[in-house]
Amino acid sequence: MEFGILTKESGVILVNLIGDWYFNLLFCVILFFIGLYCLLSMRNLIKLLIGIEVIAKGITLALISASNARNCIFTGQSLVITFIVIEVCVVAVALAIIINIYRHTGSLDVKKLTKLKG
Amino acid sequence: MQELYLISLCALVIFSILAILLKDLLKAALSLMAASVFLAVIFFFMKAYYAGVFEVSVVAGLITVLFVSTIGLTKGEADVFESKLPTIIFPLFFIWFIIIDILIMWVLLSKFPPLHKGIPETGSFGEVFWQKRTFDLVAQIGIIFAGVFSVLALFRKKDKNG
Amino acid sequence: MVSLFIIIPFVLAAVLPLIEKISKKFLPDLLTNLAMLFLLIYSMTFGYQIVVSNTGIRQLQWFNQQLNVVFALDGFSLFMLFAIYLLSFGVTLFSIDYMEHYGSKGIFYALFMIMVGGMSGLVLATDLFTIYVFLEVAAISSYGLVAYGLKHDELEASFKYLMLSAVATAFLLLGITLLFGLRGSLKLGDIADIVSSPNLKFATGICTGFFIFGFGLKAALVPFHSWLPDAHPSAPAPISAMLSGLLIKVSGVYALTRIFLNVFGLTPALSTVLMYLGVISILVGAITALGQGDIKRMLAYSSISQVGYIILGFGAGTSFAIMGALFHILNHALAKGLLFLNSGSVEHATGTRELDKMGGLAKRMPITAATTVVGSLSVAGVPPLNGFWSKLFIIIGLLQAKAYGFAFIAVLASIITLWYYIIIQRRAFFGKLKETLKDVKEVPFWMAVSTIFIALVCIIIGIGFWAVIPKWITPAANILELGIRYAKLYLRI
Numbered sequence: 001m002e003f004g005i006l007t008k009e010s011g012v013i014l015v016n017l018i019g020d021w022y023f024n025l026l027f028c029v030i031l032f033f034i035g036l037y038c039l040l041s042m043r044n045l046i047k048l049l050i051g052i053e054v055i056a057k058g059i060t061l062a063l064i065s066a067s068n069a070r071n072c073i074f075t076g077q078s079l080v081i082t083f084i085v086i087e088v089c090v091v092a093v094a095l096a097i098i099i100n101i102y103r104h105t106g107s108l109d110v111k112k113l114t115k116l117k118g
Numbered sequence: 119m120q121e122l123y124l125i126s127l128c129a130l131v132i133f134s135i136l137a138i139l140l141k142d143l144l145k146a147a148l149s150l151m152a153a154s155v156f157l158a159v160i161f162f163f164m165k166a167y168y169a170g171v172f173e174v175s176v177v178a179g180l181i182t183v184l185f186v187s188t189i190g191l192t193k194g195e196a197d198v199f200e201s202k203l204p205t206i207i208f209p210l211f212f213i214w215f216i217i218i219d220i221l222i223m224w225v226l227l228s229k230f231p232p233l234h235k236g237i238p239e240t241g242s243f244g245e246v247f248w249q250k251r252t253f254d255l256v257a258q259i260g261i262i263f264a265g266v267f268s269v270l271a272l273f274r275k276k277d278k279n280g
Numbered sequence: 281m282v283s284l285f286i287i288i289p290f291v292l293a294a295v296l297p298l299i300e301k302i303s304k305k306f307l308p309d310l311l312t313n314l315a316m317l318f319l320l321i322y323s324m325t326f327g328y329q330i331v332v333s334n335t336g337i338r339q340l341q342w343f344n345q346q347l348n349v350v351f352a353l354d355g356f357s358l359f360m361l362f363a364i365y366l367l368s369f370g371v372t373l374f375s376i377d378y379m380e381h382y383g384s385k386g387i388f389y390a391l392f393m394i395m396v397g398g399m400s401g402l403v404l405a406t407d408l409f410t411i412y413v414f415l416e417v418a419a420i421s422s423y424g425l426v427a428y429g430l431k432h433d434e435l436e437a438s439f440k441y442l443m444l445s446a447v448a449t450a451f452l453l454l455g456i457t458l459l460f461g462l463r464g465s466l467k468l469g470d471i472a473d474i475v476s477s478p479n480l481k482f483a484t485g486i487c488t489g490f491f492i493f494g495f496g497l498k499a500a501l502v503p504f505h506s507w508l509p510d511a512h513p514s515a516p517a518p519i520s521a522m523l524s525g526l527l528i529k530v531s532g533v534y535a536l537t538r539i540f541l542n543v544f545g546l547t548p549a550l551s552t553v554l555m556y557l558g559v560i561s562i563l564v565g566a567i568t569a570l571g572q573g574d575i576k577r578m579l580a581y582s583s584i585s586q587v588g589y590i591i592l593g594f595g596a597g598t599s600f601a602i603m604g605a606l607f608h609i610l611n612h613a614l615a616k617g618l619l620f621l622n623s624g625s626v627e628h629a630t631g632t633r634e635l636d637k638m639g640g641l642a643k644r645m646p647i648t649a650a651t652t653v654v655g656s657l658s659v660a661g662v663p664p665l666n667g668f669w670s671k672l673f674i675i676i677g678l679l680q681a682k683a684y685g686f687a688f689i690a691v692l693a694s695i696i697t698l699w700y701y702i703i704i705q706r707r708a709f710f711g712k713l714k715e716t717l718k719d720v721k722e723v724p725f726w727m728a729v730s731t732i733f734i735a736l737v738c739i740i741i742g743i744g745f746w747a748v749i750p751k752w753i754t755p756a757a758n759i760l761e762l763g764i765r766y767a768k769l770y771l772r773i
Contacts, residue, residue, distance in 0.1 A: 021233055021461060022223065022227060022230070025223075026219065026220070026223055027127055027130070027131065028454075029219055029223075030131055030215075030216065030219070031130075031131065031134060032450070032454075033212075033215050033219075034131070034134050034135060034138060034212075035134075035138075036447075037138070037204075037208065037211065038138035039443070039447065041204035042138065042204065043201075044143065045439070046143055046185070046188065046189060046192075047138065047143070047146065048443060049185075050137050050138060050146055050147070050150055050185075051138060052443070052446050052447075052450075053137075053150060053177075053181065054134045054137065054138065054150075054153075055446075055447070055450045056450070057130070057134065057153065057154070057157055057177075058450075059450055059453050059454065059457070060157070060169075060173070061130075061157065061160065062454065062457045063453075063457050063460075064160075064161055064164055064166050064169060065164065066457050066458075066460055066461035067166075067460070068164040068165070068166070069233045069235070069461060070233060070235065070236045070460075070461060070464045071235045071236050071237075071238050071239075072236055072238070072239050072464060073164070073165055073166055073239070074239050074241075074242075074243045074246035074247065075239065075246060075250070075251070076166065076169070077166050077168050077169040077243065077247075078246060078247045078250075078251045078254065079251075079254075079409055079460075080166070080169045080172070080173075081168070081169060081172050081247075082251075082254050082255075082257075082258055082409070082413060083453070084172055084173065084176050084177060085176075085258050085261055085262070086261055086413065086416050086420075087177070087181075088176060088177075088180060088181060088265070089261050089262065089264065089265030089420055090265075090416075090420060090423075090442070090446060091181055091184060091185075092184060092265050092268075092269055093265060093268045093269060093272070093420060093423050093424060093442070094423075094439070094442055095184055095185070095188045096268070096269045096272040096273060097272065097423070097427055097435055097438055097439050097442065098188060098192070098439070099188060099191055099192060100272055100427070100430060100435050101432075101435050101436070101439065102191075102192040104431075104432050104435065105432070108192055113436040113439065113440075226482070229482040229483075230482070230483055231462075231479050231480065231483075233461060233462070236464040251409075252349050253349045253350070253401075253405065253407065253410045254407075254409065254410055254413055256286065256290075256349070256401075257398075257401060257410065257413040257414050257417055258413070259290065260290055260394055260397060260398055260401070260414070260417040261413070261416060261417050261420060263290065263293055263294065263390075263394050264391070264394045264395075264398070264417055264420040264421040264424070265420055267293070267297075267387055267390050267391050267394065267421070267424065268391065268420060268421065268423060268424025268425075269424075270297075270387055271384070271387045271388070271391060271424050271425075271427075271428055272424060272427060272430070274383070274384045274387065276383060276430070
């Protein structure tokens with residue numbers, strides 16, 4: 001089983017965790033879980049948006065660690081910069097919708113948004 | 119160096135947990151900003167300097183400003199009543215999830231082939247960004263237009279019966 | 281040049297708000313419709329030339345001071361562009377009169393052009409991440425467009441749509457990151473190289489799961505469909521037509537098909553999964569549509585059902601099934617767009633969307649009634665309209681693949697579809713005219729022109745399908761049947 005980039009030097013096993021992809025992928029999945037937990041259990045609209053932000057952090061961590069492991073940092077950074085621009089625009093539109101919802105109903109509770117039943 | 123890297127990762131996770139569990143929205147937005155700063159530190163460790171700078175300036179700067187201004191604009195008399203149950207149960211779920219996830223990933227490690235390091239890239243960051251991913255940049259112009267026009271459409275003045 | 285497909289929408293979107301300040305009434309409408317007409321004719325003549333001049337597969341590279349933008353305009357992309365511009369032209373004609381309700385037509389047309397530009401870029405891209413970015417362009421503009429009316433229903437629907445779509449694109453990006461890490465490059469041709477190696481089967485399986493979740497939510501497959509019955513009825517009628525007719529097919533079905541048939545290859549396991557998803561969508565959509573009282577909600581559930589037909593056809597994988605699925609993309613786009621536009625006409629005239637409050641409208645609104653009949657019969661699959669031929673091909677393809685149970689369910693759902701469309705016709709248009717609706721008038725000029733135009737196109741394609749299929753559909757079907765070899769040969773630059 002390969003884990004990390006192990007180098008054996010004078011009887012001591014060193015693990016290079018920064019360049020390891022699977023270790024960072026573990027943290028990416030943890031951030032994903034935290035974000036999904038927020039989306040499933042919180043009721044304030046702005047909290048839901050914070051949950052999506054945490055998921056986006058996990059995705060950027062996964063992208064950069066993948067490009068670090070494959071030794072092509074510049075491509076990875078280009079992808080991350082594009083993704084951050086997308087994330088900013090999505091957050092801006094979502095906040096505009098939230099402000100409009102607040103003007104209509106006067107509260108930020110997602111349980112008040114049950115008119116449509118899907 | 120390794121220890122600093124591990125501390126940054128743990129701080130990122132801890133501040134993200136704080137961001138979703140804190141009841142006061144302002145403190146939640148500020149802990150999200152702290153998490154962004156630690157993520158930028160992680161980017162610096164992986165030699166992704168431009169991405170780190172972008173992360174600090176845009177996510178920790180611009181998005182936090184957007185959040186704080188929205189929180190200021192929507193302060194109402196009736197605050198949202200969040201039940202305490204998710205906050206109390208969360209550590210349980212979290213530890214259970216970490217244990218199951220580490221087990222699964224340990225088992226799956228044998229099924230994923232090891233990544234071999236590819237050919238290092240030629241040229242500078244500017245050349246790769248502008249020349250190899252130009253189509254993405256054209257699409258980014260579209261994204262910015264879409265975002266700006268959507269916000270304009272959502273905040274427009276209604277004249278007669280719109 | 282192929283780049284005109286992307287440049288014209290974006291440039292026009294940039295200048296439209298300024299033009300609106302100069303002349304509110306006349307110029308934005310004129311410019312948008314002219315641009316759509318130009319793009320439609322351009323794709324039919326110039327694009328078709330490119331596609332057939334090089335044995336149906338052609339790749340363009342545009343060098344301008346060492347910038348490197350790669351378009352891949354092949355048969356499948358050209359077919360999708362043709363469908364996009366045909367329906368968009370009808371919708372822009374319709375919104376000349378309809379969007380007077382909402383005001384600020386300059387911003388509306390600008391967002392509309394960005395959505396069309398995003399969809400065009402999606403079908404012309406060869407890079408996984410570029411497909412994702414253009415998908416987001418179309419999605420962000422659709423969030424703004426669904427919430428355009430600024431009433432409570434629309435804001436709630438748009439917010440739910442945004443949340444679910446953000447989660448889906450997060451999973452999508454996780455799949456893209458896995459592929460990027462395993463291969464090192466994001467070009468479709470490079471990825472097609474590695475997916476067949478045996479020690480990557482598990483990783484490819486995980487990526488397939490993520491892609492089905494991500495693209496399946498954009499395509500509104502069951503069980504990821506819960507945003508659609510809220511978002512499509514609440515949007516303004518032209519935008520419902522665009523979303524239901526084009527966006528779920530371009531960002532969902534096109535991307536899914538391009539990646540699964542051309543890059544991953546249609547393995548038996550994947551084929552089974554797609555066919556089951558398709559059949560479940562058909563049944564859930566058809567059965568839930570029976571109990572709805574709101575016209576647009578019923579049409580939204582019907583969309584879920586018809587997209588299930590398309591995925592069933594692609595999943596079956598035989599030549600007739602792929603041809604039928606491609607043809608059904610075009611037919612359903614036109615017919616469902618027509619039906620949503622007509623529901624907008626009915627709402628404009630009577631002020632309501634509930635079927636209970638309508639009745640006997642055919643006497644006062646003959647054009648709307650006639651075009652609704654054409655659209656309903658087309659979706660239900662009645663000869664000689666276009667929907668019949670595409671559903672027939674899908675069923676023949678299923679019989680070719682020896683999937684008799686699926687074919688039976690497809691025929692059964694077709695009968696259920698016909699049943700509920702006849703219900704709409706009888707309750708809304710025929711029967712006694714209700715007292716409250718005594719003085720409704722026929723729709724304004726441009727709305728009538730656009731619905732007649734789309735209905736005529738449906739009839740022409742239905743009667744003349746033997747001319748449409750070899751010219752437009754066969755190049756696209758050939759590309760999809762080539763499978764992985766196509767990506768390895770051509771999508772590599």
